[in-house]
Each structure stands twice: as structure tokens, then as C-alpha cells.
Amino acid sequence: NAGVMQNPRHLVRRRGQEARLRCSPMKGHSHVYWYRQLPEEGLKFMVYLQKENIIDESGMPKERFSAEFPKEGPSILRIQQVVRGDSAAYFCASSLLAGTNEKLFFGSGTQLSVL
Amino acid sequence: TQLLEQSPQFLSIQEGENLTVYCNSSSVFSSLQWYRQEPGEGPVLLVTVVTGGEVKKLKRLTFQFGDARKDSSLHITAAQPGDTGLYLCAGGGGNKLVFGAGTILRVKS
Numbered sequence: 001n002a003g004v005m006q007n008p009r010h011l012v013r014r015r016g017q018e019a020r021l022r023c024s025p026m027k028g029h030s031h032v033y034w035y036r037q038l039p040e041e042g043l044k045f046m047v048y049l050q051k052e053n054i055i056d057e058s059g060m061p062k063e064r065f066s067a068e069f070p071k072e073g074p075s076i077l078r079i080q081q082v083v084r085g086d087s088a089a090y091f092c093a094s095s096l097l098a099g100t101n102e103k104l105f106f107g108s109g110t111q112l113s114v115l
Numbered sequence: 116t117q118l119l120e121q122s123p124q125f126l127s128i129q130e131g132e133n134l135t136v137y138c139n140s141s142s143v144f145s146s147l148q149w150y151r152q153e154p155g156e157g158p159v160l161l162v163t164v165v166t167g168g169e170v171k172k173l174k175r176l177t178f179q180f181g182d183a184r185k186d187s188s189l190h191i192t193a194a195q196p197g198d199t200g201l202y203l204c205a206g207g208g209g210n211k212l213v214f215g216a217g218t219i220l221r222v223k224s
Binding site: 031035040056091093099102109111 | 119124146155156157158159160163165203205210211212213214215216217
């Protein structure tokens with residue numbers, strides 16, 4: 001299956017710990033997006049990356065959150081010192097090209113639970 | 116800030132019934148997309164509408180983009196239990212989609 005792969009599917013952390021969420025885009029895709037979904041809310045854009053570059057991080061909290069998409073390996077969304085409000089489903093998407101009507105392919109998400 | 120409001124929030128119907136869900140905004144969008152999301156999974160793109168007044172059909176699903184490109188609707192004919200899911204509309208340019216909160220559809224057999 002060459003779809004967008006996210007792991008882990010479920011992640012439990014205690015307050016103050018770090019959470020690392022991984023995303024491998026579809027084969028050949030070099031554009032990666034991270035979205036967060038809270039219960040009964042739509043997905044909220046967090047960050048858009050291309051290989052080795054952050055293109056748009058306007059939706060990402062200024063503190064504790066960071067993202068990278070290295071030349072080799074998956075994209076990583078990192079949340080330091082997690083708090084209960086970080087509990088959510090985090091979805092990664094990828095696209096072949098950039099552009100308004102470019103089709104996004106979403107992964108199955110990582111459900112983060114902060115105790 | 117562009118916002119998309121979806122209605123109704125929740126819809127429960129019997130198999131075979133027809134339904135329409137709406138996606139509205141006060142902003143103009145260059146395009147709107149409709150996604151379907153099942154529990155524990157990511158959204159899957161159903162359709163993209165680009166031109167004002169455009170109508171697209173996908174089997175029993177009919178999508179319409181308003182003339183002013185501020186709203187869209189999704190009509191399902193003869194709903195089936197397999198149509199159950201969360202339907203999301205999304206719009207916006209470039210690489211930063213704005214999503215509505217979604218309509219949860221439940222089709223009972």
C-alpha cells in the first residue's frame with residue numbers, strides 16, 4: 001500500500017512529556033501538510049512542508065510545537081511538554097504538486113491522548 | 116479569516132431517503148472540496164468544484180457550487196448505510212485548506 005502512513009496510530013503521554021508523530025508521504029510526493037482535529041470540529045491547518053523546508057507554519061502554536069521533513073525519512077511533528085489541551089487527532093496529508101486544486105491524500109491519523 | 120459553516124451538524128435518516136447537506140461562507144472561495152471521513156480514518160476526497168454554478172455527480176451524490184462561489188451543497192439520493200460518515204467541506208487557496216466542522220450522517224437500515 002503506497003498511501004500516506006502515519007505512526008503511531010495511538011499515542012498516550014503524561015503531561016510534560018514529549019510526543020513525536022511520524023508521517024511518510026505517498027511515494028513520489030514531496031509536499032506534506034499537518035492538520036489537527038478536535039472532537040466535533042473540523043480539521044485545522046498547522047504546517048506545510050516540502051523536503052527540508054517549512055513553507056507555511058502559520059497554523060502552528062509558537063511554543064512547544066515543531067515540524068520537520070528531512071531529506072531522508074518521514075516528516076515529524078514534535079510536541080514538547082504536552083498538556084491536556086494537546087489531546088486530538090493529528091492528520092498528515094501529502095500531495096504530488098503544490099497548488100489550489102491539488103489533491104491531498106490523508107493518512108489515518110495519530111490519536112494523541114494526554115493524561 | 117475565511118470560515119465555512121456546515122449544516123446540519125447531525126443527520127439521521129432511513130435507508131432510501133434523500134438528503135442535502137450545506138456548506139456556507141461569507142467569503143468567496145476559488146474552489147471547494149468535499150471529503151468523507153470514517154471513524155478512525157483520515158478524510159477521503161470526494162470531489163472538487165471550481166466554477167460558480169458547477170454541478171458534479173458521483174453516482175448517487177450530486178455536488179453543487181454556488182454561483183457566487185460562497186456556498187456548496189451535497190445531495191445524496193436513496194441513501195444507503197454505507198453512506199454513513201462525516202462529510203466535510205473545505206476551501207481556500209494554495210496549500211492551507213479551511214475545513215468546516217462537518218455533518219455527521221447516519222443511515223439506518
